[in-house]
Amino acid sequence: MEDLKKDMDDFFLLTNAIFVSFMQAGFACLESGAVRTKNSLNIIMKNLLDLLICAVFYYITGYTLAYEDGNSFLGYSRWAGYGFEESKLAYWFFQFIFAATAATIISGAVAERCNFVAYIVYSGLISGVVYPIVSHWAWHQDGWLRNMGYSDFAGCGVVHALAGVCSFVAAALLGPRIGRFSNGKPKEIPGHSLPLVGVGALLLISGFLAFNGGSLGHITQPGDSETVARSMFSTIVGGSGGATVSLILGRVGMYGPSPWPFSPTLNAALAGMVSVCGAPEAYATWAAFLCGAIGCLIYFALHRLVLFLKVDDPLDTVAVHFGAGVWGVFARALLSQEGLIYADPNALNLLLHNAIGVFAIICWSAVTSIILFGSLKLLGLLRISEEEELKGLDISKHGETSYPSSAWGWYNDTVEFYPENGGTFKMKREYDNHAFQLEKRNQEI
Amino acid sequence: MEDLKKDMDDFFLLTNAIFVSFMQAGFACLESGAVRTKNSLNIIMKNLLDLLICAVFYYITGYTLAYEDGNSFLGYSRWAGYGFEESKLAYWFFQFIFAATAATIISGAVAERCNFVAYIVYSGLISGVVYPIVSHWAWHQDGWLRNMGYSDFAGCGVVHALAGVCSFVAAALLGPRIGRFSNGKPKEIPGHSLPLVGVGALLLISGFLAFNGGSLGHITQPGDSETVARSMFSTIVGGSGGATVSLILGRVGMYGPSPWPFSPTLNAALAGMVSVCGAPEAYATWAAFLCGAIGCLIYFALHRLVLFLKVDDPLDTVAVHFGAGVWGVFARALLSQEGLIYADPNALNLLLHNAIGVFAIICWSAVTSIILFGSLKLLGLLRISEEEELKGLDISKHGETSYPSSAWGWYNDTVEFYPENGGTFKMKREYDNHAFQLEKRNQEI
């Protein structure tokens, strides 16, 4: 019976790990659609390598630092899997997928201008050192945050606030993309495929259900399935709260003339889901909705603040993950069933401990990422050259383009243009390039 | 042991709920690819909000009407989760995902011309009232259809026929898109990305396996896994039947000159899968194939009928979901292992009860959607203005475009055009827009 339970718990962890791994495809869609064509391969490659590089770094140092025996600050035994108990491997795998997700979040903030070498270095160090140490604090039985009383169910602080701080530091040190702030005023640089962004957001939502639900880590103890179901439900409802507020903000004109904005609503829905990560298992439905709704307001405010600071964050990573992440840590002590709103006698303590916890996480991630990205900058490795940025990372670093024009054939269609100075300009297009060459060859023979 | 079984049943429900949630990404791909670029964000936003809005409405009224205590027509206790038993939450979540799917289906029929406010209203009311009441009839232990003897395993009538009727009413009341019927003859308005349509169909197929398989609702009773496996297998085989007939129809010239049509075959495969929804657990393999094959013929006939009626249904929602849905309710009494073909003594009764059931569902959904969409029309809220339609919903409602041209850079490539009046027109393109600006700036300095 115990064997069966162990197998079922691992089955649960592995199933959720696969669901969460679909978030990498979601991020790939979201991020590549949100950048220009000249950089969209670069960002997909980052998503791919996040999984693959992170596996190595998390194996060598990450898991040890996070979940092996050590002191209250970090683990320091069984490095690189030496002496690792095979029976913990499903747990390991689930935690690794979490770590890869943390690293992926940052790729949005450094999009379109970060050097590829810098990416490999920071991706490895964040998933192999920076993030694992914080997860030790909060989730290992010896962790000082956990023993102090810090409580964070699915990584609101550990994953999202941390990744948000690293994103902010990285974006600030990188500087804005060419043309992002001309004459001191922000200028939108739209992404090349918003349908891809939308599909990515939908994949992220599906993965998020498993991210929050799977965080319980087991499914065979009495009441487990209720906890998991509540976590998943809160995730959706948090997203509802975020999206609802965003639609209202749009309707009252906060986004300019557009009544029902697309990209901000996607981000607001994601911010709502991030907001509830701190206590998805412990919110009443109305509380999850409210938590997501406030998360949207924070996202909205922080989006403006980041722009005001002239920090260029192409995917709004800071506003979504830092803003909603920090809020969510407090929300656990305010709105959850162990929170102030229920007059729980321990709620004030929890509020204090969560405040200390998220403050410690912010300090840790700020210091480590200033060292990390600062060193890369001093070494001249952080940002690509102006020429490379103009050409785009795809050509200059990867030697390929997203949509090679020679592959976009046509057949027998007429396109009409209407030049500015009046008149009509008709173009008949037949077959594709290869066909043209062949037809010419045939005519010459 | 019972605790473990409960946990495993819920694990099964939640896993399948996540799989079904991927259908929203599938619908987003399918529908946004099937409309023009100027409306493709609008339809993705609908898919996103279906999940998020539906969660709220299904929570407040939907689940009560469907599955709480009441009379044989509807439930009327524990509104808005008040007094809700937490142990039913996994079940709740699975049912909510079903409701969201029902609402999503309709978005295809109203594509490219429905007002956004109208969408929010109908989406909430259908997932919060119209659909839940029918699911009470058919699936709650007090439901009058269930107690009469109506049998519908995965919602052939409850989900698909209902959504199909609402789609027809909505499309008819909206009227056709500008240019759809010029001089009384239908004119194709192709979608902008058929590869996206195809990827969407494949995601839907994967999700459909869980939709039909998960409908059993539990996995720990003896024989459960066979039932689930059979349901999933029937789903695929129903799709095989639909696709096979479609390929034959194409080959014999029913689709015009094209021998192996793409879009109709996708739709036929989906229609085949819808067809078996009534009894996926109870078909022999040949019966599932035959059921899907007939579903394709009905899809094909209904597609023509809808065109003949000059109703503009951009995604063929009526033909796929209404046609195959109604057929599938009858097919249970004809082809399944409790059907006429096996000379089951109760089959005639089943046929009668399923006929009454699907008739009741059609009447209910027709009346409610005439009231719903009719009211919206009378209030002038149903359809966007002609100018907005010409501009597209993306610009006029969401302030964004799918593929902003400024994001589509190029680098150092030469494109040749061949104008109608002969000769060659060469264009050398270098860098992207930002590069141009920079180069000009440099020259000016």
Place this chain on the structure above:
Amino acid sequence: MEDLKKDMDDFFLLTNAIFVSFMQAGFACLESGAVRTKNSLNIIMKNLLDLLICAVFYYITGYTLAYEDGNSFLGYSRWAGYGFEESKLAYWFFQFIFAATAATIISGAVAERCNFVAYIVYSGLISGVVYPIVSHWAWHQDGWLRNMGYSDFAGCGVVHALAGVCSFVAAALLGPRIGRFSNGKPKEIPGHSLPLVGVGALLLISGFLAFNGGSLGHITQPGDSETVARSMFSTIVGGSGGATVSLILGRVGMYGPSPWPFSPTLNAALAGMVSVCGAPEAYATWAAFLCGAIGCLIYFALHRLVLFLKVDDPLDTVAVHFGAGVWGVFARALLSQEGLIYADPNALNLLLHNAIGVFAIICWSAVTSIILFGSLKLLGLLRISEEEELKGLDISKHGETSYPSSAWGWYNDTVEFYPENGGTFKMKREYDNHAFQLEKRNQEI
């Protein structure tokens, strides 16, 4: 208790089957992005039909040949499900999804020039006859390879080497695409959407986890979950090894001027994952990494060899699946925990038996596919005509185009062109085509 275990094992199989079914969406993205627009619907249609056609053929003959009673070479009882035990259906379903994947792999090698009829025939015969017989050899308890001592956990030889050989034969008999080798030198024919390729690769990775993990076939025996977790972990780490070597190869200039190539790295990651398929449950972490790394080198060498042989393999199917597949069969006897590197006393035997096994698989698949594709070629059914190839398969076989230009509207934007001979060419575009017609109509009235 036994009933529960049975249900849980089946639940495990069915869940993994759905995950693997997402690989079809992954292949659709990968392959359609990797071909030109004029053929991208054709290849998606193949992916769709692989699932649907394969279900029928695998039902009629495939499962019998593979897993029903017979002799050591093939099964020959319970054809077409007659007498099939329903309790095996979940297992059946998982095996069917495997078979569909094997057939899908080949579609990459024949892309852009294979006749649609030929595709239907080969797809049915490979998933219904060629592949099942090999899976009988290796995985049925009476299979001669299995009883000899051949060991192949997740189909390194059975799925990948087999599909790779069929791909090579098919591509060689088809001949190269027009323009692929002009004046004897290979000319790249890039795909039309590399972001789609990247998203596809990420979906494939998620599916691959279930493909290798699910291969165990059960989850309720003591130690099962460790085995599954190790299989999934090895899959990722194998991909890490492949990608790492590819990045190094790029950095030292083996791919020409591009330092961090995109497409080769995707393929290398996939090759790494294929490499570990032979023993994902039995590799230490370092061994999985090394195995994937060597798999990348073999992929790289084979990619060049195939080009040298002037065989046109658009998706590098031979290099990825044949190369890494054959290597992986040997790797089990070399690097796994029952391999030479651990000085296992049976390792030499295993090496010999696996060598014999993969040799037998290569011979079998070469002979059967020469007969199959050779017959199709003699009948004139294998390849489309030159005119059809120039037009593209989408128009000539399916009557549709991927991106209909009429659906790509615009609104109020100005595009600047810079013709070769200097000067600027500005074009103001307003509304979309329909709008133009309407504006004209209004002016005429």
